[in-house]
Amino acid sequence: MATQRDSDSAASPATRPPVVHPAHATRAWLDQAVLRALQSARHGDAFAVLGLQRLVATEELAGLAQLRALRCFLPGVVSVALVAVDGTWLADLQRQPDSDLFVLVLSDVPDGFEYRLAIDWGAGRTAPTLDPYSCAPLLLEMDVWLLAQGTHHRPYEWLGAHLVRVQGVDGTRFAVWAPQAQRVSVVGDFNQWDGRRHPMRLRHECGVWEIFLPQVGEGDTYQFEVLGCDDQVHLKSDPFAFRAQLRPQRASVVQRLLPGLASSEQRRAANALDAPVSIYEVHLGSWRRSPDGAWLGYRELARQLVAYAVDMGFTHLELLPLHEYPFDGSWGYQPVGLYAPTSRFGNPWEFRALVEAAHAAGLGVILDWVPAHFPSDEHGLARFDGSHLYEHADPREGFHQDWNTLIYNYGRSEVRNYLVGNALYWIERFGIDGLRVDAVASMLYRDYSREHGQWIPNRHGGRENLEAIEFLRRMNHVVGVQRPEAITVAEESTSFPLVSRPPTPDLQAGGLGFHYKWNMGWMNDTLAYFARDPVFRQHHHDQIRFSLMYAFSENFVLPLSHDEVVHGKGSLIRKMPGDDWQKFANLRAMYGLMWAHPGKKLLFMGCEFAQWDEWNADASLHWHLLEQAPHAGIQRLVRALNHLMRRTPALHELDTQPAGFEWISHDDAEHSVLVFQRRDRQGRAVVVVCNLTPVVRHGWRIGVPDEGAWSEAINTDAAEFGGSDVRNGTLDSEALSWHGQPHSIVMTLPPLATVVLALGDGAP
Template identity: 50%
Template sequence: MGNNMKFTELDRYLFGQGTHYEIYKLFGAHPGTQRKKEGVFFAVWAPHAKAVSVVGDFNGWNPEVNVMKCDNDMGIYQLFIPKVREGDLYKYCITTQNGELLYKADPYGNYAEMRPGNASRVVNLEGFKWGDTTWLKNRQNFDPQKDAMSIYEVHPGSWKKHPAAHEDDPGFYNYREFAHALADYVKEMGYTHVELMGIAEHPFDGSWGYQVTGYYAPTSRYGTPEDFRYFVNYMHKNKIGVILDWVPAHFPKDAHGLADFDGTPTYEYADPRKGEHPDWGTKVFDYGKNEVKNFLIANALFWIQEFHIDGLRVDAVASMLYLDYGRENGQWVPNQYGENKNLEAIEFFRHLNSVVLGKHKGTVMIAEESTAWPMVTGKPEDGGLGFSLKWNMGWMHDFLEYMKLDPYFRKYNHHKMTFSTSYAYSENYVLVLSHDEVVHLKCSMINKMPGLGQDKFENLKAGYSYMIGHPGKKLLFMGQDFGQYQEWSEARELDWYLLGEESHQKLQNYVKALLAMYKKYPALYANDQNPQGLEWINADDASRSIYSFIRWSPTGRNNLLFVLNYTPVEREDYRVGVPKKKQYKLILNSKEPEFGGDVHKEQTVYKAVKKECDGREFSFAYPLPAYGVAVFQF
């Protein structure tokens, strides 16, 4: 980190303005030299502290040994301590205005003790040799609106585990082992990106990483910051993008964390009606405070700049945008116009997204926003929030409600599958079947399906086929691509043994075929934002619960016709209307033996004839099996 770790006037000014985008290079603990002595520079922001000292295993955790200097009225405390080494544990001991001592982990610390310990650990982030130059160069041309994106959502601690060596051994894979095992799987399946849950340091496994205490530290559960860099580097070498869950919406009240950091609300709103989430028992960041906005925006940039992350999925955006989110009357404060919008959070998002996407072309910012807030992916200058993509929770909800139904009742709910196409172009969407849908007694994907045995698998194949055919990027949570029976739990690994059973193996084969088709045909992704990209052939065949539509390619070549049957009734010559008197080649049939069916490819090319159907001049007939999916290329 060099010799000069002092904050300059410019550093202080920018931090006070909320625009010091590399502030993490000054705050925290940075190995360096001063007057030819090796040691560590420490810096922390504690504006209302009476005094701050660094305590650690190098001074017997004694607050009187290494007292920090506060050199201005901003509350920035600094100290160089010789002979402190990489790996040493430390905390800040903060003396509050009323004389209480608080022992806090470093808000800008880059590495932490393995839970249940919660001290920060000195680490040097310099010196890693990256090998992903080609990936980063190509990434600049990535366009999330026009390029393929199929995301595999993963919780590293429970994807796979080692057998426990002893009672307290969690059996976690190290980041490096995880890199090799995950890259192999993702390449075999054909996903383009992984999205990781719970990478930022957090105290409690059961929070899945959504209650963060170390925003600048990859969790030590799976190794060192260098190990995590190895993971990202290895993914990039294998042409796999890496997205992280990022949680600027709230933080936990753990004594060593950000809550009441200097004995006063430092990072959170002072008014508990704004500064606390009654639902989650957590604190809310003060988006009106420049130093807090700086902490968060610099943090987003930190992951992209220091760890080469390709994008952030921003958790719980709605809870930030609405002042009354999860609150009863009297529990919230309206804004200056008497409304329930958090104007400071809106401004924060516009600033965040403009800076991140402006500085790093080809990265993505994804909003998990569960309401109909307008223009989440609109440009800030047009009044939008500036995200690249938004999770489509409406589609997910309607889709699951429909798929759970007994096929007999689907005809009365036919519109649940078509409704989402009426707003598919209002935002840049990701269709998600995430971890949230397979926990808390909601059942795994396979167990949401009606029927028994093989019927569940047939339903799920038909469901996933619609997801691939529908406009929007794709996200699927781990375990759902092979029909995991149990709900997900962070405490155990996935039920990989199920792949020894034919039905699970064949479902996985089918998902692989869907993902391969998705990447191969631009019709399925390049027109996601163009209403001309999807054309319904028949959206109204409710009595038979069959849907047919075309995905048009931007070039007009290799267009795809989807025919999906959501009942167990076979239609021996289902006639479908088509736009042209052409040949239609069957490229995907869900009843192939490799997918668990018994229909061998008899005929693959169907010629349209002049016969009216679905209000069109031309049509052809095709034997559509029970729960059958057929995709034709023309």
């Protein structure tokens, strides 16, 4: 017959109860210095003293096997009991005098022993709960290694807050990179924001602190309380939080990681260099508001905005930054929550629903992305662990003078990893089709917007930011390999070479790897030219044709963006010269030339109906203007241009190749007339004629590349668009060489207008 001890031995080691030694509890007491460190939240390794810890057996305790001390530090607790997983009471822990430490001495603790704690906070004992300090390390060794190397493509899968199950208990796994911190704790409503209650474990191999907290679930708010290397306590939001509170609140919110989305060949084709691309740039907070002035939510925008963009013929939406940000006036360009869609318009699931609605309607979604800088708000990344962790220490490298922000230290592999992982996160978890990378020029040059002596040369003595260049190449490479359906677009305003060309295989040379680059030179020259009185345009003819000198040096997007209609620059319609009729005619002509010019198109909201006032981010667009004929005409023109471009391969297929463009007449400065042709891969052509003065020109002969009947595919002077309706019927070509072309036609040039001619009925 087995003895009781034999029965215990036969039981499962993990469930057989240990032997309790209440009389020896004092042997588990902590040294007063250690206790004071816990009590003052200055202990840097709570996992070394809390939970089950091995005790050194003394002569008095000789023979006791597997002697353990169970310690729980619980400020504000009345009592604590040790219970089995099934809730069976095993023993009460004893309080170390004048402290919040509860202890128990155990022996014969079985391997894999799991236990629970029943805690009395003053209203009776709670249901048994898992002791966070009983948990083994949470990060897997491979992930630790990749995080330490800075080569983890998806660090967001491990860092931040993740809903997981440990020892059969639901809760949240927290992890944060803070290698120089003396101590890091998770704080929130669940522990009265008390940094003493849940100090984390440091994984020295990668500088990441981690802890699992049972019963912390989706929707709970939290932050990290960091005792920095500067000996100051910093209350920080989670850099990897998937959700955040709306300003002025600063806490992160536990949010389930959205499931990944599969790659889409359909979306890849829609982003291709030979695809028609017309982008509608939108600030969600001011596109349209409810009658009471409130923001529309993501779900309402999914209905209204998507339907409008589709009706207008746009192919893509581009959304100003939606990473969580504290200051409305930054429009999202100073984010503190790079992984959290702003809560201004709803939750992450609702934002994904907006993207999915766009895709279902055939629209791509591009997100403005801000890896160039971040704000210095105390709860953000600045001096995160008391050191200059994400930013450079030297302000000549780490402080952005234009925006009073901090510049990422691209030389740190962990910082690059944080940003590259974020690029993939938006594409993989929300289905974003592309990232428009903000302020690339400020990243590329160390002397950007700095005077002599205010910047530090690179290791070769030059002005290029070699670390930022390496980061951009790596980001574009990773996105290209991992998600080939997505694109990246550079807002880059200098002549830095090969922005939209691939890097070499080792990423050390070649291009930056972007798919497209904003053509800021075209934008500046075009707006400056059209702002001139037509009388003087003959003296600035080079300005309107110069962009074709370099149109194929990069893969370009032609942007008329929010930057051109804010901060006192006025709206596009107010930039135009002349009386109201001429203003609208000039704008129509400019749009016609823009849509006919090689390159993808981008137009900021409100510009499609010629809003008079410049953009105000705090109010809705002036939709009432569509009740007036000139504004409705501009809107109809933009819609018609989009649909014409989409159905006409010659206007998009060879946007990035010289074979798709040829001048017919570019030197008639006296009359401010331009004529050119666009071709598709099959050689089919359209002819574009621009008369950039208010003079109607009759009997005007132009060369055409092909024989046949040429008709107007679009005429920006048409009455339906608000013009004077100077039109051309069918124009039969003559076998008379003109402008170097084998055939020619005679037409009437409408005033201040762009005309696109196509063979046949004018509907390619």
